[in-house]
Amino acid sequence: xxxxxxxxxxxxxxxxxxxxxxxxxxxxxxxxxxxxxxxxxxxxxxxxxxxxxxxxxxxxxxxxxxxxxxxxxxxxxxxxxxxxxxxxxxxxxxxxxxxxxxxxxxxxxxxxxxxxxxxxxxxxxxxxxxxxxxxxxxxxxxxxxxxxxxxxxxxxxxxxxxxxxxxxxxxxxxxxxxxxxxxxxxxxxxxxxxxxxxxxxxxxxx
Amino acid sequence: xxxxxxxxxxxxxxxxxxxxxxxxxxxxxxxxxxxxxxxxxxxxxxxxxxxxxxxxxxxxxxxxxxxxxxxxxxxxxxxxxxxxxxxxxxxxxxxxxxxxxxxxxxxxxxxxxxxxxxxxxxxxxxxxxxxxxxxxxxxxxxxxxxxxxxxxxxxxxxxxxxxxxxxxxxxxxxxxxxxxxxxxxxxxxxxxxxxxxxxxxxxxxx
DNA sequence: TGTACATCAGTGAACGCGCGTTCACTGATGTAC
DNA sequence: TGTACATCAGTGAACGCGCGTTCACTGATGTAC
Numbered sequence: 001x002x003x004x005x006x007x008x009x010x011x012x013x014x015x016x017x018x019x020x021x022x023x024x025x026x027x028x029x030x031x032x033x034x035x036x037x038x039x040x041x042x043x044x045x046x047x048x049x050x051x052x053x054x055x056x057x058x059x060x061x062x063x064x065x066x067x068x069x070x071x072x073x074x075x076x077x078x079x080x081x082x083x084x085x086x087x088x089x090x091x092x093x094x095x096x097x098x099x100x101x102x103x104x105x106x107x108x109x110x111x112x113x114x115x116x117x118x119x120x121x122x123x124x125x126x127x128x129x130x131x132x133x134x135x136x137x138x139x140x141x142x143x144x145x146x147x148x149x150x151x152x153x154x155x156x157x158x159x160x161x162x163x164x165x166x167x168x169x170x171x172x173x174x175x176x177x178x179x180x181x182x183x184x185x186x187x188x189x190x191x192x193x194x195x196x197x198x199x200x201x202x203x204x205x206x
Numbered sequence: 207x208x209x210x211x212x213x214x215x216x217x218x219x220x221x222x223x224x225x226x227x228x229x230x231x232x233x234x235x236x237x238x239x240x241x242x243x244x245x246x247x248x249x250x251x252x253x254x255x256x257x258x259x260x261x262x263x264x265x266x267x268x269x270x271x272x273x274x275x276x277x278x279x280x281x282x283x284x285x286x287x288x289x290x291x292x293x294x295x296x297x298x299x300x301x302x303x304x305x306x307x308x309x310x311x312x313x314x315x316x317x318x319x320x321x322x323x324x325x326x327x328x329x330x331x332x333x334x335x336x337x338x339x340x341x342x343x344x345x346x347x348x349x350x351x352x353x354x355x356x357x358x359x360x361x362x363x364x365x366x367x368x369x370x371x372x373x374x375x376x377x378x379x380x381x382x383x384x385x386x387x388x389x390x391x392x393x394x395x396x397x398x399x400x401x402x403x404x405x406x407x408x409x410x411x412x
Numbered sequence: 413t414g415t416a417c418a419t420c421a422g423t424g425a426a427c428g429c430g431c432g433t434t435c436a437c438t439g440a441t442g443t444a445c
Numbered sequence: 446t447g448t449a450c451a452t453c454a455g456t457g458a459a460c461g462c463g464c465g466t467t468c469a470c471t472g473a474t475g476t477a478c
Contacts, residue, residue: 048423125386162396169375180331190368197403
């Protein structure tokens with residue numbers, strides 16, 4: 001029953017922002033995309049459901065925009081975490097850990113981005129490859145290659161995909177399988193073991 | 207519009223089997239749990255929707271039973287794949303590969319088992335640990351430990367959880383992110399790199 | 413300075429849909445006497 | 446051997462629900478003359 005003053009002329013776009021904010025809050029609070037209905041969003045903002053269609057073509061576009069914004073945050077979060085780390089191998093572990101942590105703290109957005117059925121709007125592979133988050137991971141891999149800590153005979157993109165798969169595995173199990181006795185250092189352990197394995201590929205080839 | 211002869215007295219349980227079969231087929235065919243409605247299942251079998259409630263307390267119990275059965279198949283599939291493999295480290299890779307393959311070939315059942323929201327009925331952690339599939343993985347890890355190929359100073363269950371996370375990461379990305387240029391040997395590469403990393407843990411401790 | 417008018421930011425009611433589930437029932441099948 | 450009856454395996458119609466979306470509208474706000 002949140003009431004809201006009607007926006008003044010030319011300021012209709014304010015509602016757009018409020019809708020995005022409310023959707024994000026609901027997604028985070030309920031932790032369930034299916035509970036974030038058009039009606040729930042509208043009520044949270046203090047507006048009638050049809051008002052949403054003044055600013056978004058449909059519900060999916062709204063949800064997706066919220067999640068895409070969160071995706072940009074994911075990139076920033078990872079970059080911040082890795083910023084001070086000199087050692088390029090350690091930096092890969094730190095990145096992975098940041099990725100996992102972000103996913104665990106924003107499980108529903110994570111689900112919408114990476115664990116959704118094919119039917120709904122999701123990041124296309126092309127979009128995904130062009131995201132800052134993935135691009136920065138590829139660069140981090142390449143730095144490790146240039147420092148001679150990973151084999152340079154392999155494509156950095158491929159290695160980045162592998163690291164993504166490992167971090168995603170940890171993240172989605174932590175999100176999806178509650179109550180399992182995951183050790184506190186689980187993510188760290190898995191990531192570290194993986195980069196060890198990557199390093200040994202380098203050792204055998206050089 | 208499948209019509210079906212009413213079962214004779216005492217043979218009502220036949221319908222139960224037919225319902226399980228039809229649900230499994232629909233799940234596999236549509237690849238979308240949400241399309242597998244009570245009405246769709248009933249129609250596939252040639253029976254009215256309420257007939258389902260003669261055999262299952264609710265829809266969730268039916269879906270879950272189908273998926274749990276598939277889970278038992280997963281175990282068999284993995285055991286068959288690993289049966290002839292002598293080398294205990296190679297056996298871990300082979301197991302992982304079988305896991306991924308099974309998931310990719312049964313994506314919707316995989317989703318229901320491992321990628322579902324918390325609200326619905328899912329395997330409890332206790333059930334999960336007691337599944338043959340997880341138990342057999344732990345045993346396979348312990349064989350590698352006993353052969354001196356993995357450090358024995360760590361809990362086999364923990365290492366099994368790590369391998370699961372890695373295999374799950376690959377599986378769920380392959381399922382969830384279609385069209386991304388995953389290499390054909392992606393699963394193999396990731397699993398092999400991980401067991402390499404695990405082996406190097408053993409090297410440093412012994 | 414006053415007023416007609418276009419525009420903008422919404423609203424209220426309703427649309428049709430498909431869902432899981434319940435309830436009172438039917439009619440064939442087997443059994444007891 | 447015939448018949449009344451209990452049982453079993455279903456059916457048909459309807460329940461209430463919440464969903465995303467559409468449509469005709471309203472009423473305040475600013476602008477032109």
